[in-house]
Amino acid sequence: MSDADEGAYVGQRLARPEDRRFIQGAATYVDDVALPGMVFAAFVRSPHAHARIKSVNAEVALDHPKALHVLTGAEAVKASHPMPVYSYEPAQKIEKPAYPCLAAERVRFVNEPVAVVAATDRYSADDVAELVEVEYEPLPVLMDPEVSLQESSAKLHDNLPNNIGLHLVRQGGDIKAAFAEADGVLRRRFRMHRHTGSPIEPRGIVASYNVGQNALTVYASTQIPHILKTHLSEILDFPESNIRVIAPDLGGGFGNKLQVAPEYVAVCLLSMRLGAPVKWIETRRESLSAFIHARDQILDAEIAYKKDGTLLGISCNILVDAGAYLDARISGPTLGAGLWLTGPYRLKGYFCDMKETMTNKCPYAAYRGFGSTKGVFVIERSVDLIANELGMDRAEIRRKNLIQPEELPYKTVSGLVYDSGDYEEALDRALQAVDYQKLKAEQAALRKRGKYIGIGLAMAVEGAGWNTYTAAMARPYVPTQDYSTITIRMNLSGRVTIYIGDTSMGTSHGVTASQVAADALGVRLEDIDLVEGDTAVTPYDSGTRAARFAGVVIPGVEKAAKSLRSKVARVAAHILEAAPEDIEIRSGEAFVRGLRSKTVTLQRVAQVAFAEVWSLPPDIPPGMEATESFRAPRDSICVTWPYSVHMPVVEVDVETGITKVLKYVIVHDCGTEINPMVVEGQAVGGSVQGIGGVLFEELVYDEDGQLLTSTFMDYLLPTACEVPNFDVVHMATPAPQIPGGYKGMGEGGAVYSYAAVISAVADAIEHLGVEVTSTPLSPKRIRQMMRERAVVAA
Amino acid sequence: MNRTIQTRVNGRKSIEENVEPRMLLVHFLRDRLRLTGTHVGCDSTNCGACTVLFDGKAVKSCTVLAVRAHGHEVTTVEGLAQNGKLHPLQAGFQHEHGLQCGYCTPGFIMAACDLLSRNPAPTEQEIRLGLEGNLCRCTGYHNIIKAVQWAAANLAEGKSDHV
Structure with a gap:
């Protein structure tokens, strides 16, 4: 089948067949799983941010008529190893703060679990948990990451004498020469505040231990079924072959659900004690206070430039507020911030020092964008500020520094190897789509009337698919390479099932994998099913993460489908008495090229391959199945390099501090698009997370370490009323290193939207004499900036 | 003291004995009737994932006690498709890619049902306001608005006669 074939599925805007279960309420999320004899768990959590546990008394709790068991931290620590941590690259230092699944001696953040109870039903489990008596001796609380670094500060972990959990240093090019050549250096402290992914489905697990088989079956809300299985095996000292993890439908993950949740370990222990299935939802x-926090970084940056606007180098010290323990993923969002400081620009020198500091907050880890949100914010904001200082237009200074198509592939000074595209063309298209010159004139006219609109501009090259984390137990560091292994099987009816070891978290794997496989095989889209997330039936996989599906998993799907196609062709050729190379397969039928009358249905082909094996020549094995692997290129830490330009337009009311996003233009290029409707959905959804992150969402702690924003009444997600319509412009430069030319893009929107929205607000108000270098840009913060300006002016 | 609750859910009579007075309607629907299409996302009436129709009006079933449903009629997302035919809102969400992970989707569909029953031809702004009580973390709402517009247009053309 040639690529130009009519009816090819790749590239079409197709609705998702998998939607049928979601729109009818027939999906299966983890809380929908009900097993016979299942009981319910609830956690006893610390009310203190830092305290010594003096005693845990479960007597009263166990007297509750519906109480089944109480597992304390002291018991859990004996029965399990600490939670894992490792680094994505060689670290200056990585010490593992002992991170138990239940705190045994000390608690280090509010709502850290100290015990887990089991009861016969959901409500009784909460009742029983309330009856567990824990005596605490409060300890001094560390809430400021900079104070945490001071020598005089209390130490949160015995093995971390300076409260630094992880330290990475990276450099490239000649930073000294870059700064020596400079006419000017911009020095700023940038800060992004603490917030998180908050998928609407919280975490949940059903763990079911079978004594007879010594087998543990785990249904979990997770992005990483296979990796979770490997971790559970190590943490529980339990044979990996006897663990089956099933990730059912996932109600959002956004990187947060890459976590190996301590609670999941505790629930597994509970099930093993009880010999019964245990559910925890x-x-x-709990989700906002004890799951995963993200984004919170201080970035002290220096950017060297020439007076003609040429950027020379960037040096940055990054301080990450890691919270109370190091999550397994901690190095990713740290390293991401550092690596993305160079933007899509030609720079000569780079230096970055990255430290993770411990505080009495919820642990910090991955959230869509994986660190790049901060790097992109710093470089894009710096470029704007340099343009302001030099009196240059923001688009023009970028044009001057952008890496050009003929320079690709291009290795940045931070070590990223960009693959393909035309960044300046994307910029031009964005300026055109937003009608930049006209908008600037409008903006000037409106300012005279005291109405402040801002035109945001941010661009970046995003890394999709990370060559990390496939060696699950890599610690402190081993080199890794991402890969996918795909099994594809045709059954006796001629229908095809694809088996993938990750899980779709809204990322449309069903439709996109089917489009690619249908084209490669020559079957109809509706004849393909996808099975994901069950470690018992799918090949090992590193999970749904880092926008790796299109660039790493899809090439595996295509390869496996082609392999199955050649098997189909061999059997069909035998049936049709032709040569395999003369067989064409289209719409579920195989025929001899140029001889449509000599046709056999794939159903018939499958029947022969499975049930009439006696008729096959001995060199054709029975069955109809193929398994193939695709190994990601290792030129760089990431596999593919999509890019975007984002231009939101906002209006800021300086009296109320409220920012309204009026419109939003996205120009993006993710290589060959499998399904443009899915691509747009990802780009827009990720962008709205940036709007929320910059303008609304904030995890606020008080000085005692109590979280003040622990419900959706205080932690404000954007609603339909706070977001604009989006205008998405597509470019498609194939990735030369990937068969099919696909590039991942699921993190997409979020990577750019932070910098873009910040830039828009800055453009609206900076002419009033303020400077925007930190988030959130909440109404309160904007009013505060205006007041401070008034004081300075007075 | 536990109660017996008699309701009509999705047009069918249901009698459930021994229901705790504190049981929430959402848990009654999910755990007792096994209608798991209605989801829980926030426990504080903010996210709307638990939205169902209560005597035809949208309510958030995480803040309604199950005992309140005694003698009343409840419609959940499972009750929308008729004779194997999707409701235009269900079809609209699929057609316009109005969902990604799907967790919030039943709540949006039920809230939009209520909206369209009150206002069959809403403007974009009216749709946004009408769905303000529902949170979606995946789509950015863009395609949800289009899905409701699609459904409104198809309902107006008489392609389906029920909301």
Whole structure:
């Protein structure tokens, strides 16, 4: 089948067949799983941010008529190893703060679990948990990451004498020469505040231990079924072959659900104690206070430039507020911030020092964008500020520094190897789509009337698919390479099932994998099913993460489908008495090229391959199945390099501090597009997370370490009323290093939207004499900036 | 003291004995009737994932006690498709890619049902306001608005006669 074939599925805007279960309420999320004899768990959590546990008394709790068991931290620590941590690259230092699944001696953040109870039903489990008596001796609380670094500060972990959990240093090019050549250096402290992914489905697990088989079956809300299985095996000292993890439908993950949740380990222990299935479903309050926090970084940057606007080098010290323990993923969002400081620009020198500091907050880890949100914010904001200082237009200074198509592939000074595209063309298209010159004139006219609109501009090259984390137990560091292994099987009816070891978290794997496989095989889209997330039936996989599906998993799907196609062709050739190379397969039928009358249905082909094996020549094995692997190129830490230009337009009311996003233009290029409707959905959804992150969402702690924003009444997600319509412009430069030319893009929107929205607000108000270098840009913060300006002016 | 609750859910009579007075309607629907299409996302009436129709009006079933449903009629997302035919809102969400992970989707569909029953031809702004009580973390709402517009247009053309 040639690529130009009519009816090819790749590239079409197709609705998702998998939607049928979601729109009819027939999907299966983890809380929908009900097993015979299942009981319910609830956690006893610390009310203190830092305290010594003096005693845990479960007597009263166990007297509750519906109480089944109480597992304390002291018991859990004996029965399990600490939670894992490792680094994505060689670290200056990585010490593992002992991170137990239940705190045994000390608690280090509010709502850290100290015990888990089991009861016969959901409500009784909460009742029983309330009856567990824990005596605490409060300890001094560390809430400021900079104070945490001071020598005089209390130490949160015995093995971390300076409260630094992880330290990475990276450099490239000649930073000294870059700064020596400079006419000017911009020095700023940038800060992004603490917030998180908050998928609408909280965490949840059903763990079911079978004594007879010594087998543990785990249904979990997770992005990483296979990796979770490997971790559970190590943490529980339990044979990996006897663990089966099933990730059912996932109600959002956004990187947060890459976590190996301590609670999941505790629930597994509980099930093993009881010999019964145990369900735990997190509340929103638990989710916001004890799941995963993200984004919170201080970035002290220096950017050297020439007076003609040429950028020379960037040096940056990054301080990450890691919270109370190091999550397994901690190095990713740290390293991401550092690596993305160079933007899509030609720079001569780079230096970055990255430190993770411990505080009495919820642990910090991955959230869509994986660190790049901060790097992109710093470089894009710096470029704007340099343009302002030099009196240059923001688009023109970028044009001057952008890496050009003929320079690709291009290795940045931070070590990223960009693959293909035309960044300046994307910029031009964005300026055109937003009608930049006209908008600037409008903006000037409106300013005279005291109405402040801002035109945001941010661009970046995003890394999709990370060559990390496939060696699950890599610690402190081993080199890794991402890969996918795909099994594809035709059954006796001629229908095809694809088996993938990750899980779709809204990322449309069903439709996109089917489009690619249908084209490669020559079957109809509706004849393909996808099975994901069950470690017992799918090949090992590193999970749904880092926008790796299109660039790493899809090439595996295509390869496996082609392999199956050649098997189909061999059997069909035998039936049709032709040569395999003369067989064409289209719409579920095989025929001899140029001889449509000599046709056999794939159903018939499958029947022969499975059930009439006696008729096959001995060199054709029975069955109809193929398994193939695709190994990601290792030129760089990431596999493919999509890019975007984002231009939101906002209006800021300086009296109320409220920012309204009026319109939003996205120009993006993710190589060959499998399904443009899915691509747009990802780009827009990720962008709205940036709007929320910059303008609304904030995890606020008080000085005692109590979280003040632990419900959706205080932690404000954007609603339909706070977001604009989006205008998405597509470019498609194939990735030369990937068969099919696909590039991942699921993190997409979020990577750019932070910098873009910040830039828009800055453009609206900076002419009033303020400077925007930190988030959130909430109404309160904007009013505060205006007041401070008034004081300075007075 | 536990109660017996008699309701009509999705047009069918249901009698459930021994229901705790504190049981929430959403848990009654999910755990007792096994209608798991209605989801829980926030426990504080903010996210709307648990939205169902209560005597035809949208309510958030995480803040309604199950005992309140005694003698009343409840419609969940499972009750929308008729004779194997999707409701235009269900079809609209699929057609316009109005969902990604799907967790919030039943709540949006039920809230939009209520909206269209009150206002069959809403403007974009009216749709946004009408769905303000529902949170979606995946789509950015863009395609949800289009899905409701699609459904409104198809309902107006008489392609389906029920909301």
